[in-house]
Amino acid sequence: MSDSWPRRRLLAILRGASEPLDAQELARVTGQHVTTVRFHLDVLTRESLVRQFQQPPRGRGRPRIGYTAVQRSVGYQELAQVLADQLGSDPRKRSDAAVAAGRAWGAKMESADQPVETLDDAKDLTITLASELGFAPERDPSTETDEQVMIRLTACPLRELARTHSEVVCGVHLGLMREALDRNGAREHVSVRLHPFVEPELCVARLELTKARAAETVSAVEEAAPENGEPRLAPAGSRMAPQLRSAEPQLRGSADPQLRNADAHLG
Incomplete structure (x- = not known):
């Protein structure tokens, strides 16, 4: 088609048309x-x-055949591939x-104002962003503890490119x-990997x-624990994270799930 001026002209006309046009x-x-x-x-x-479309006839006669240009979508996968290849060879x-x-x-993104003060806040914000x-x-409740949360990402707009350029995507x-x-x-208090x-x-x-926030919340729980049967209140100004529900479970280290491909560069 590229060496045919008449066909290039027809294609240009069809691309600029607001509706299908017939041969006449x-x-x-x-x-x-x-x-x-x-x-x-x-x-x-x-x-x-x-592409051809059947159109109603003008007056009596057979239906007309209309034509419209096929709109080519931008190859974002190919564009992302080219950009990824320009970042050098060092992972x-x-x-x-x-x-x-x-x-x-x-x-540069417009995002909702969701103040993050606790791990639950961070989880909610991350889920909202990932959904958008x-x-x-x-959510993966079976892996949630008072100090960490796992969010399963079951889809990815650039998954195929990520298979070969995961450090970039x-x-x-x-x-x-x-x-x-x-x-x-x-x-200062939540990290993401x-x-x-x-x-x-x-x-x-x-x-x-983070370690600093974990130590702060543990200290708050210890201050609030009863001693000799007398309830004790946390000092004024201290903040107890609401997800810390008891003094003992959150002090135990939780084993990571079986993450077989925890990329060191992304961690």
Whole structure:
């Protein structure tokens, strides 16, 4: 088709049209004979560049055949592949650049104001963000403790590219999550990691209380524990995280789930 000026012209006309056009209309616009136009339209149809539609007849007679251009979608997968390939060969530098890009993206996104003061707040914000981006997140209550939460990401808009460039694709998504959490107040007390492909179609986001916040909440619980039968109140100004429901369970270290592919660069 590329070496045929008449077909290129027909295709351009159809791409600019607001509705399907038939061969007679195209012949009138281009000044070509209607038989010649039909020939070129048949070629464009075989090349999947135009599509035929049956239209009502004008007055009596057979239905008309209208034509419209096939709109080509932008190859975002290919574009992402090209961009990923430009980040160099060092996995560490590629990961760092991707995380920085994700943070820059997150800084420009309009996000709901969801202040993060507890681990539950961080979980809710992350699930909201992941849902908006098409990750189909799911909670995993069996792995939740007072100090960490796992969120299962069952879909990914760029999963196929992530299979070969996980440090780039997952790095961008990790940076985006970190920026969203930090912007809402989690910088000092909640960290997030991303574990790609723990199963062939599953990634996991892990949220954890930082050591400083974990120690603070444990101290608050100890201050509030009864002594000699006398209830004791936590000192004024101390903050007890609501997810700490008892003094003993949260002090035990929880074993990580079987994350078979916890990428060190993303962790």
